[in-house]
Amino acid sequence: MRSWHLVFSIALLFTPQLRAQERPGLEDLKQQAIAAVDARQVFTQQMVDQIFSYAELGFQEHETSRYVTGILERNGFQIERGVAGIPTAWIATYGSGRPVIAFISDLDCIPRASQKPGVAYHDPIIEGAPGHGEGHNSGSAVNVTAVLVLRELMQKTKIPGTLKIFPGVAEELLGTKAYYVRAGLFEGVDIVLGSHVDDSLATSYGQSYAPQGLVSVQYLFHGRAAHAAMAPWDGRSALDAVELMDAAWNFRREHLRLQQRSHYVIVNGGDQPNVVPSEASVWYYFRELDYVHIRELYELGNTLAEAATMMTGATVTRKVVGSAWPPNFSRVVAEAQQKNIERVGIPQWSEADQSLAKALQKEIGQPTDGLKTKVDELKPPSPETEKGGSDDVGDISWNVPMVYLRYPANIPHNPGHSWVDAVAMATPIAHKGSTAGAKVQALTALDFLLSPELVKQARDYFTNVQTKDVKYVPLIGPEDKPATEFNKDKMEKFLPELRKYYYHPSKYKTYLDQLGIQYPTVRK
Numbered sequence: 001m002r003s004w005h006l007v008f009s010i011a012l013l014f015t016p017q018l019r020a021q022e023r024p025g026l027e028d029l030k031q032q033a034i035a036a037v038d039a040r041q042v043f044t045q046q047m048v049d050q051i052f053s054y055a056e057l058g059f060q061e062h063e064t065s066r067y068v069t070g071i072l073e074r075n076g077f078q079i080e081r082g083v084a085g086i087p088t089a090w091i092a093t094y095g096s097g098r099p100v101i102a103f104i105s106d107l108d109c110i111p112r113a114s115q116k117p118g119v120a121y122h123d124p125i126i127e128g129a130p131g132h133g134e135g136h137n138s139g140s141a142v143n144v145t146a147v148l149v150l151r152e153l154m155q156k157t158k159i160p161g162t163l164k165i166f167p168g169v170a171e172e173l174l175g176t177k178a179y180y181v182r183a184g185l186f187e188g189v190d191i192v193l194g195s196h197v198d199d200s201l202a203t204s205y206g207q208s209y210a211p212q213g214l215v216s217v218q219y220l221f222h223g224r225a226a227h228a229a230m231a232p233w234d235g236r237s238a239l240d241a242v243e244l245m246d247a248a249w250n251f252r253r254e255h256l257r258l259q260q261r262s263h264y265v266i267v268n269g270g271d272q273p274n275v276v277p278s279e280a281s282v283w284y285y286f287r288e289l290d291y292v293h294i295r296e297l298y299e300l301g302n303t304l305a306e307a308a309t310m311m312t313g314a315t316v317t318r319k320v321v322g323s324a325w326p327p328n329f330s331r332v333v334a335e336a337q338q339k340n341i342e343r344v345g346i347p348q349w350s351e352a353d354q355s356l357a358k359a360l361q362k363e364i365g366q367p368t369d370g371l372k373t374k375v376d377e378l379k380p381p382s383p384e385t386e387k388g389g390s391d392d393v394g395d396i397s398w399n400v401p402m403v404y405l406r407y408p409a410n411i412p413h414n415p416g417h418s419w420v421d422a423v424a425m426a427t428p429i430a431h432k433g434s435t436a437g438a439k440v441q442a443l444t445a446l447d448f449l450l451s452p453e454l455v456k457q458a459r460d461y462f463t464n465v466q467t468k469d470v471k472y473v474p475l476i477g478p479e480d481k482p483a484t485e486f487n488k489d490k491m492e493k494f495l496p497e498l499r500k501y502y503y504h505p506s507k508y509k510t511y512l513d514q515l516g517i518q519y520p521t522v523r524k
């Protein structure tokens with residue numbers, strides 16, 4: 001046993017380490033990676049534009065997933081499709097052994113956010129259609145450019161390790177990451193490098209003081225239909241239950257912790273007034289600071305829904321649409337990434353880029369300070385308690401050391417989730433910002449691929465600091481399933497129109513060219 005181990009160690013000493021001596025050093029590899037990302041600027045631009053043109057809503061990212069996995073497959077990645085019971089989810093893998101570095105970025109877009117790129121006022125490509133009003137079209141371009149460069153370097157210089165790429169399916173519904181975790185997709189992963197569109201080049205660590213975790217759930221009330229004038233006494237109104245639940249929630253709201261944030265929309269309020277509504281439903285978001293409080297808020301919602309059934313004689317079932325733990329990012333990984341952020345820096349913006357940014361800022365009544373020209377510093381978690389948006393990568397960050405790179409592909413002061421956020425997303429702003437993001441992703445991956453010690457530090461920090469007191473428990477129950485049928489109708493309605501506007505990179509250099517848009521188009 002012992003002697004076998006010795007032979008094995010000697011073998012180890014003489015094969016990969018010998019190769020390691022021939023291998024260029026980290027600095028040399030980083031320079032090669034930067035040059036290789038620069039050499040792929042057209043590729044990155046085409047990916048940004050192509051996915052922008054697909055404009056697919058959460059769980060319906062069929063074209064986008066086909067396109068991205070096609071590229072990865074042609075470049076030597078193994079693809080596993082339909083993972084975690086989600087048709088548009090997949091994993092792409094290259095290489096073998098440790099460390100395992102994973103990349104993730106979102107795919108989906110926003111309802112009603114269709115917008116002509118490069119135009120600094122509201123001008124939809126297709127009225128009412130979905131559009132990339134968050135900029136998720138750039139995330140795959142960032143990650144795929146980075147992994148293709150890494151794959152080339154790994155192959156050429158025999159760097160051991162595994163690359164894995166995940167799509168952020170239905171991020172706008174907070175719909176998938178808890179299921180990815182439940183399916184064990186991150187077991188054996190050492191580091192996760194997420195990327196998300198932003199107006200700056202930045203990263204962060206730790207936990208937020210704002211309500212960034214949530215449960216998103218629909219309460220479906222079931223009553224009994226009857227003629228609302230001839231036999232109302234035979235009916236039981238599901239809509240009454242919705243209204244009573246909402247009234248109860250709004251009274252109770254005053255007596256909840258100030259940290260909570262909750263909101264709802266009535267998804268179904270019945271069909272017509274002379275029919276007692278047999279079906280009605282309301283969709284709640286329960287947001288709070290941490291698992292325990294999110295859980296409490298969610299359970300209070302369930303109680304009030306039950307109470308509404310007692311008052312009305314209706315019954316209720318629930319459908320969890322999404323859930324998210326508040327993010328908890330790794331300081332070790334963030335510090336390594338920050339050095340690469342400072343090295344790569346903000347792209348060189350042109351006069352045209354700045355004019356578009358300033359014209360859009362003016363249009364929406366914001367300060368007209370244009371695009372950022374400096375990278376952000378790495379700061380401790382913000383004491384800010386107000387901004388409470390969520391991202392379901394939070395669940396991943398409690399299971400693997402992870403960071404979320406924010407790259408400068410969009411315009412500052414945008415409101416988020418609207419046509420405004422789509423304006424820059426198929427223009428040189430998004431193209432250059434995505435190239436910058438790809439560089440930081442590739443450089444940070446190299447740091448971890450070449451240093452087992454750094455991987456160990458991240459793991460130790462994760463175990464002894466990040467998750468020392470709080471252990472991950474999913475917010476979804478064992479009976480909950482991904483809401484993969486969501487957005488199907490909305491997408492089918494617009495698909496025939498959207499197809500006419502798919503980008504054809506073989507015919508047009510850019511999507512702006514294809515649409516015949518002068519860059520930038522601003523109000524006179």
Ligand SMILES: [Zn+2]
Pocket residue numbers: 106134136171196
């Ligand atoms: Zn997002």
